Amino acid sequence: MPKEIPGFYYDEEKNRYFPVKGPIPGSNSTRKQPSSASSMPATDATSGRCRPNGSSISTLVQARELDGNALHLRTGKKWTCHFETEILNNQVSQPQVWSYDETDHVAEGALEIIPINMITPEGETQIPALLAGSIHGLLSFYVVGKAGEHLVYGVKSMSSRVWPQNGESESEKWAKPPVPLWRIPGAFHRLSSDISRIRSPRKPYSVTSTPCSTASYTLITTLGSDRFGGSVFVLNPVDPFDPHSRNSYLGVVHNVASFNYTIWTADCSSKKNQAVVGTNRGAALVDLENGKVSWVFHSGSDVLAQQFELSGNGVLCGLRNGAILTVDVREGPGASSARLRKHLIPCTPSNKNDRSSTRKWFKINGNIHPTSTTYMPKSVSSLLSLQLYDQYFLASSMDGSIKLYDQRLLGRGPLQSYEGHVNTHTHIQLGVDPSEKFVVSGGEDHSLRVWNIRSGKLLFEKKVFSSYPLTLCTQTDEGSTQERGSCMQYLHEQGNCWGSWHGSRGGLFYTRWC
Structure with missing residues (x-):
């Protein structure tokens, strides 16, 4: 199988690579351009499959990146498709969901999986730990999987299956036992206010990567209150973890920086020992070694969602007014607002030529790219x-919209949309599987949904939660720890599956997708 090279495509007949710039060899150089204003991949309403609706180079490149080397082209009344894709879609459409007792109000603030080293009879072993943050400032620790049996003072959370119900699915024939979850009694911390985010630094994905080592730190932020602002904490893990200790704890929590503002969200850089926090004033970089704070932009609209680019040079910031900005953090501007560039950004794309009303525009002071800005409803x-x-990147907004964007073509709108999500005002998180083929989310209607990222097809939709899930992290199921997707991924003893943890006021839920 020829290796994919960015910017090139492989011609099997000529047995060589060609750049994607210019006409494809052997094609008609005078071919007619598509009449549609947008050359994004279109979606067939009945099949949900993605197909090119034009012959431009950008369309072919996007289709290749989304669907691989084999494109879904329509021939007559039939579609060509990947057998493996259809099998995966069928498996994902039959998940198993469990709820866990005595986990109420422990994970509605934040949720993350980190690898830790624990002493077992077989020696020092790396296992997954689930960190749950509540809106009351409580940080709780759980050991996931059979490794929890080594905890002398651990408390096992009893599980009950909520889906499929008896007789509801063929998955009854191959249903596997739930993932064990063990709470560590002494391993908890009480922070100053509601926990708003837990993040571990993620590494660039490599198909040849070996299981990752224990994370050097975990970032934790608090929301703040009416009396004081939010804070930034770092959890440094204990290595190795002793399961025989009565006063067990997984690490030491240090206060790195404090703000006079609300901290809604945060993310870690995989390149440097720094974090970015989103506040009601704007976004700021925090040096996790010395606590130094550098503002990267100021805004009158709260920053509710953030994501570092893999290069570490930029940060995606999602605002309360629906704008998604790309902020360049390489120059390291100082904390003074006078040193930040001033921009006038339209609140919506339709208002960008209307300067008569100040209500439709907002000011941004920072090193942003105005042309690399898009908008959610x-x-x-x-x-x-x-x-x-x-x-x-994927983005969701508080009207139920979920969309896929290409940062190189933000002006053309989203590449794909995902229908059916229910959200009106809630800070609900998205998750993706380790292979990045599916996107999963809970909804305000207490339903669980999963879509195929490439086609946009809704594969599963059922009301399975007792209350709507606010937090989410995903994992794989094959026996070692890796860093992929929206959180620290791990593979355990259950087989070739992937799963997702959901945190709500009603407790923790686990879904196995296989």
């Missing part, structure tokens, strides 16, 4: 960049 709820194609 309502407040941005979640941002999630893809690692396999680092120019693509």
Whole structure:
């Protein structure tokens, strides 16, 4: 199988690579351009499959990046499709969902999986730990999987299956036991206010990567209150973790920086020991070694979602007014507002030529790219960049919209939309599977949904939660730890599956997609 090279495509007949710039060899150089204003991949309403609706180079490149070397082209009344894709879609459409007892109000603020080293009878072993943050400032620790049996003072959370119900699905025939979850009694911390974000630094994906080592730190932020602002904390793990200790704890929590503003969100850089926080004033970089704060932009609209680019040079910021900005953080501007560039940004694309009303424009002071700005219909709820194609990112807003964008072509609008999500005002997170083929989310209607990222097809939709899930992280199921997707991924003993953890006021839920 020829290796994919960015900017080139492989011609099987000529047995060589050609650049994507200019006409494709052997094609008609005078071919007619598509009449449509947009050359994005179109979606067939009945099949949900993605197909090119034009013959421009940008369309072919996007289709190749989304669908691989084999494109979905329409021939007569039939579609060509990938057998493997259809099998995966069928498997994902039959998930299993469990709820866990005594986990109420522990994970509605933040949720993340980190790898830790634990002493077992077989020696020092790397296992996954689930960190849950509540809106009351409580940080709780859980050991996931059979490794929890080694905890002398661990408390096992009893699970009950909520989907499929008896007789509802063929998956009854191959249903596997739920993932064990063990709470570590002494391993918790009480922080100053509601926990708003837990993040571990993610590494660029490599198909040849080996299981990752224990994370050097985990970032934790608090929201703040009416008396004081939010804070930035770092959890430094204990290595190795002793499961026989009565006063067990997984690490030491240090306060790195404090703000006079609300901290809604945060993310870690995979390149440097720094974090970016989103506040009600704008976004700021925080040096996690010395606590130095550098503002990267100021705005009158709250920053509700953030995502570092894999290069570490830029940050995607989703605002309450629906704008998604790309902020360049390489120059390291100082904390003074006078040193930040001033921009006038339209609140919506339709208002960009209307300067008569100040209500339709807002000011940004920072090193941003005005042309690299797009807009969601309502407040941005979640941002999630893809690692396999680092120019693509998913975004959701508080009107139920979920869209896929290409940072190189933001002016043309989204590449794909995902219908059916229910959200009106809630900060609900998105998640993707480790192979980045599916996007999953809960909704305000207490339903769980999963879509095929490439086609936009809704594969599963059922009401399975007792209350709507606010937090989400995904994982794989094959026996070791890797860093992929929206959180620290791991593979455990259950087989070739992937799963997602959902945190709500009603407790923790686990979904196995296989």
